Amino acid sequence: MASLPNIKVNKERLWQSLMDMARIGATAKGGSCRLALSDEDKAGRDLFVQWCKDAGCTVEIDRLGNIFARRPGRDPKMDPVVTGSHLDTQPTGGKFDGVYGVLAGLEVIRTLNDHGYETDAPVEVTVWTNEEGSRFAPSMIASGVFAGAYGEDYAHAIKDVQGKTMGEELKRIGYLGDRPCGGQKFRAFFEAHIEQGPILEAQKRTIGVVTGAQGLRWFDVTITGQEAHAGSTPMPRRRDALVGATKVIDRINAIALANAPYGVSTVGVMRVLPASRNTIPGSVYFSVDMRHPDDAALTRMHAALKASLATVCGELGLSHELTEVAYTKPVVFDPECVSTVRAAAKDCGFDGLDIISGAGHDACYINRVAPTGMIFVPCADGISHNEIESATPEDLAAGCDVLLRAMLGRAVL
Numbered sequence: 001m002a003s004l005p006n007i008k009v010n011k012e013r014l015w016q017s018l019m020d021m022a023r024i025g026a027t028a029k030g031g032s033c034r035l036a037l038s039d040e041d042k043a044g045r046d047l048f049v050q051w052c053k054d055a056g057c058t059v060e061i062d063r064l065g066n067i068f069a070r071r072p073g074r075d076p077k078m079d080p081v082v083t084g085s086h087l088d089t090q091p092t093g094g095k096f097d098g099v100y101g102v103l104a105g106l107e108v109i110r111t112l113n114d115h116g117y118e119t120d121a122p123v124e125v126t127v128w129t130n131e132e133g134s135r136f137a138p139s140m141i142a143s144g145v146f147a148g149a150y151g152e153d154y155a156h157a158i159k160d161v162q163g164k165t166m167g168e169e170l171k172r173i174g175y176l177g178d179r180p181c182g183g184q185k186f187r188a189f190f191e192a193h194i195e196q197g198p199i200l201e202a203q204k205r206t207i208g209v210v211t212g213a214q215g216l217r218w219f220d221v222t223i224t225g226q227e228a229h230a231g232s233t234p235m236p237r238r239r240d241a242l243v244g245a246t247k248v249i250d251r252i253n254a255i256a257l258a259n260a261p262y263g264v265s266t267v268g269v270m271r272v273l274p275a276s277r278n279t280i281p282g283s284v285y286f287s288v289d290m291r292h293p294d295d296a297a298l299t300r301m302h303a304a305l306k307a308s309l310a311t312v313c314g315e316l317g318l319s320h321e322l323t324e325v326a327y328t329k330p331v332v333f334d335p336e337c338v339s340t341v342r343a344a345a346k347d348c349g350f351d352g353l354d355i356i357s358g359a360g361h362d363a364c365y366i367n368r369v370a371p372t373g374m375i376f377v378p379c380a381d382g383i384s385h386n387e388i389e390s391a392t393p394e395d396l397a398a399g400c401d402v403l404l405r406a407m408l409g410r411a412v413l
């Protein structure tokens, strides 16, 4: 392999691109709200596409709205070395989750351009649609379709709470592309991301060498009782769906604690009907997010959820419906890509810390169809999915230098 150039990314330009992007969907508390396929997501995508074209890339959009910006290499027949992440955010998200991985990829291309450096393989930066799964569930759906985990029609038919489908919204914002979603080969895929947890910061390490990601199960739960008068219905006669839901939710929390130290569970969405102060709730919907790095433990957590629902609803005369929305097994990233990241970190002067991702990422699906690795950098107090999410220009540039090096390691023969 030719010796790699000792070139560094432009820290100020990377930071400025992050701050420029953060102006789109900016929230009052300094975060970002660019829900998937919203007008804000469209504006962010348009800005990114323009930046890529300004950097001399060709841009393709696929049937799920995934964006592929390509910088040509010496040999157009070689499969591309690809990086990227997502631009969609949580409703009260931060400036760095996802968008860092996208703009770090752009900074790699801009840096190669600065030095007129030609790679052998093409280099691509991708934006994966609807990684967050906040507006349209499940999460990572478009990288999932790309990896063959879901069908295109299934994804296009997913509805948000207003009943709008992904397909309609892709068309509305002009990102329903012609390119088939999936089937294209990558020589390797690397995703740079903030850790979204406390480990790197606590261990005072700048680079995380991500060896894998924990497994995830998402469920929808509906508990049904009977609507009745809040004043004239004696307590023993009630079938209060909200009392049932709160008991189950307390057990969901206990299930994670019983699978410590890694088990986690979260109820993030709840809808109570008829939502009237003086009517006993007859129906309650809530979401469940359960995760664990060990698949057997995740299965046990699922079984405990089913048992909790049966016990509580049986005691209170309620009925329930449990629907699985997503199940992704724990992921082990490609050992060669993990070594490439570790070596790139070392070349950049960092002793990378091996780490398993608590969060899901598009890389988790891409790992099914291409050799895949991830690079983490710290975020303040490990906080993410929060408007106060923050990271330093130095750490972000360090992660981008490691990304550049890792990509060159696969794009230069």
Ligand code: HGY
Pocket (backbone or CB within 6 Å): 131, 132, 133, 139, 140, 358, 359, 360, 361
């Ligand atoms: O839920 C996740 O882990 C990711 O942030 N979508």
Ligand code: MN
Pocket (backbone or CB within 6 Å): 086, 097, 098, 131, 193, 360, 361
């Ligand atoms: Mn993310």
Ligand code: MN
Pocket (backbone or CB within 6 Å): 090, 097, 132, 385
């Ligand atoms: Mn996220």
